[in-house]
Amino acid sequence: MKKKNLVKTLAVSFMILIAMNVQAQDKNIVETAAASADFSTLVAAVKAADLVTVLSGKGPFTVFAPTNEAFGKLPAGTVEGLLKPENKETLQTILKYHVVSGSVMAADVVALIKKSNGKAQIETVVGGKLTAQMKDGAVYLVDEKGNWSQVTATDLKTSNGVIHVIDTVVMPN
DSSP: OHHHHHHHHHHHHHHHHHHHHHHHTTSOHHHHHHTOGGGHHHHHHHHHTTOHHHHHSSOOEEEEEEOHHHHHTSOTTHHHHHTSGGGHHHHHHHHHTTEEESOOOHHHHHHHHHHTTTEEEEEOTTSOEEEEEEETTEEEEEOTTSOEEEEEEEEEEETTEEEEEESSOOOOO
């Protein structure tokens, strides 16, 4: 059963990537995410956190972008609570924890993992750390709380960086 779910998840992620890649290189990170219904929660969060201008800027940025399904894994009411104006600072911190300076392609992450004996530290723009590692042939990010997120699609190039799709929202300490 697990294998069927993994295949289904990978197939959906691949389809998202193909559909978005056609136009992504002419659009910035926010425009690219907004063009896919699978990132509507992420886009709503970016808007609520007033990060549209930043993530539409020059960059380059690498965004580990959680899908709507990833946000759906959070405890009930979490997303709704984070979108409230009084939680803007917390939301900004969480979203910035998904962003890395520069264009970091999938091959760069894999090379870094191999060079670092299986676990590579990646610093986010908010100063937090993500640990990238391989498991069963796939790249995973481990957040500061020990939660795992699989990278399900990679190297979606945009005009100001790159997007990698992840299946779980990563959280800073």
